[in-house]
Amino acid sequence: MEGEKKQVERITAREEDFAQWYTDVVTKAELIHYSSVKGCVILRPDGYAIWENIQRNLDRLFKETGVENVSLPLLIPEHLLQKEKDHVEGFAPEVAWVTLGGEETLSERLCIRPTSETLFCDFYADIIQSYRELPKLYNQWCSVVRWEKTTRPFLRSTEFLWQEGHTAHATEEEARERTLQMLNLYADFCEEYLAIPVIKGEKTQKEKFAGAKSTYTIEALMHDGKALQSATSHLFGDGFAKAFSIRYSDKNNVLQYVHQTSWGLSTRIIGALIMVHGDDSGLILPPKIAPIQIMLIPIQTKKEGIVVKLQEWENQLSKVFRVKADYSDKSPGWKFNEQEMRGIPLRLELGPRDLQNQQMTAVRRDTGEKISIPFSHLEQKVKELLDDIQDSLLQKANKHLENHIYEAKSYEEFKQLIASKPGIVKMMWCEQENCEKQIKEETGASSRCIPFQQESLGEKCPVCHQAAKKMVYWGKAY
Numbered sequence: 072m073e074g075e076k077k078q079v080e081r082i083t084a085r086e087e088d089f090a091q092w093y094t095d096v097v098t099k100a101e102l103i104h105y106s107s108v109k110g111c112v113i114l115r116p117d118g119y120a121i122w123e124n125i126q127r128n129l130d131r132l133f134k135e136t137g138v139e140n141v142s143l144p145l146l147i148p149e150h151l152l153q154k155e156k157d158h159v160e161g162f163a164p165e166v167a168w169v170t171l172g173g174e175e176t177l178s179e180r181l182c183i184r185p186t187s188e189t190l191f192c193d194f195y196a197d198i199i200q201s202y203r204e205l206p207k208l209y210n211q212w213c214s215v216v217r218w219e220k221t222t223r224p225f226l227r228s229t230e231f232l233w234q235e236g237h238t239a240h241a242t243e244e245e246a247r248e249r250t251l252q253m254l255n256l257y258a259d260f261c262e263e264y265l266a267i268p269v270i271k272g273e274k275t276q277k278e279k280f281a282g283a284k285s286t287y288t289i290e291a292l293m294h295d296g297k298a299l300q301s302a303t304s305h306l307f308g309d310g311f312a313k314a315f316s317i318r319y320s321d322k323n324n325v326l327q328y329v330h331q332t333s334w335g336l337s338t339r340i341i342g343a344l345i346m347v348h349g350d351d352s353g354l355i356l357p358p359k360i361a362p363i364q365i366m367l368i369p370i371q372t373k374k375e376g377i378v379v380k381l382q383e384w385e386n387q388l389s390k391v392f393r394v395k396a397d398y399s400d401k402s403p404g405w406k407f408n409e410q411e412m413r414g415i416p417l418r419l420e421l422g423p424r425d426l427q428n429q430q431m432t433a434v435r436r437d438t439g440e441k442i443s444i445p446f447s448h449l450e451q452k453v454k455e456l457l458d459d460i461q462d463s464l465l466q467k468a469n470k471h472l473e474n475h476i477y478e479a480k481s482y483e484e485f486k487q488l489i490a491s492k493p494g495i496v497k498m499m500w501c502e503q504e505n506c507e508k509q510i511k512e513e514t515g516a517s518s519r520c521i522p523f524q525q526e527s528l529g530e531k532c533p534v535c536h537q538a539a540k541k542m543v544y545w546g547k548a549y
């Protein structure tokens with residue numbers, strides 16, 4: 072048993088060192104492997120399978136709203152990137168450039184896409200002519216490169232996978248509707264599939280996307296009380312359209328600029344999944360997104376009938392659930408540890424006594440609870456358990472979020488809360504960037520969002536004592 076427990080023992084406890092716990096989980100649960108390029112990771116089968124499930128579900132939800140997938144080039148000519156001033160300023164510090172083709176110096180540098188607004192705009196300028204072709208609702212699944220100085224798997228990588236939706240509309244009203252529609256779609260997806268509750272709101276002007284008119288965000292709260300921006304949706308208005316001359320002739324044959332949006336969710340969300348649900352034994356995956364929902368483990372592989380019976384159940388359950396069985400000669404204890412580390416929501420054990428009693432022993436990953444289930448009710452009961460695990464994880468995360476939102480009426484109170492209570496602090500704000508900068512410099516907390524659900528906590532901005540305009544959620548963030 073000595074060697075068997077090691078895999079779990081090597082995980083640092085969350086309360087001891089949360090950052091180290093995170094690193095332990097992503098590597099020991101075999102989600103990623105570090106590559107030879109700094110800041111770029113290899114997604115191992117379990118890590119990639121989580122992304123595939125996210126992608127599959129999200130892609131279906133996108134398409135239900137009329138979105139179509141396209142694929143644009145990896146490289147962007149420099150002159151295109153330069154066209155929208157705010158956009159290029161925002162991204163210039165983290166762009167990687169291709170300057171050589173073979174041995175030849177290129178006459179124009181090509182950047183590796185950090186995001187593809189400019190390519191989509193160039194494309195839209197070519198293909199949009201009439202109001203009849205609007206709206207254009209395109210999305211692409213791809214990877215992008217941002218030259219980050221400090222990197223962490225999933226949370227901040229030099230190269231990462233994501234989807235970027237880019238739409239073009241006849242009116243700003245329609246574009247705004249689409250921006251919010253996609254934000255709501257992301258929020259619902261996070262809650263329903265990932266069991267992660269989120270706060271919806273608008274970014275401040277300082278925190279908005281380079282080139283956007285408004286940026287909307289969903290913010291989630293991690294176990295350690297830090298916030299994580301989980302997806303964003305941007306309204307561009309006609310700023311990019313003017314820079315790229317994307318025009319259509321309206322019903323009266325008058326040329327008009329299109330109004331655009333973009334919206335994205337990346338593998339960063341896997342970091343949220345880990346940090347919201349995981350515990351000191353490893354990952355905990357919500358059943359709806361788990362690549363494997365049920366792990367079948369024989370307690371004595373040599374005992375007659377056990378493996379045969381388990382194989383029967385493996386075949387039966389596989390018709391309805393994502394199932395894996397481990398018939399290897401590793402000990403049951405080792406297999407339990409592995410299943411816990413990988414976050415597989417439910418374990419079904421079959422031992423000699425279970426076989427005698429015509430039952431299996433189910434063990435929930437989220438609570439550790441053991442339940443004996445007669446063969447006669449197995450399929451139904453397993454379904455109920457998986458549903459209950461999904462619900463319980465969301466409830467638990469909801470409670471964690473509610474319990475970590477604080478309210479500050481004075482700046483003193485705010486500073487004290489940020490320093491002593493991990494979580495999010497609500498405070499009024501005058502909408503001036505100076506106050507926002509001061510708060511960030513003095514407390515390390517950034518404005519997470521101006522939530523859609525506004526409250527009035529006072530008349531004045533506690534920092535400058537001028538008239539307050541908005542209530543803002545502040546917090547330390549990944």
Ligand SMILES: [Zn+2]
Pocket residue numbers: 500501502503506532533534535536537
């Ligand atoms: Zn102020």
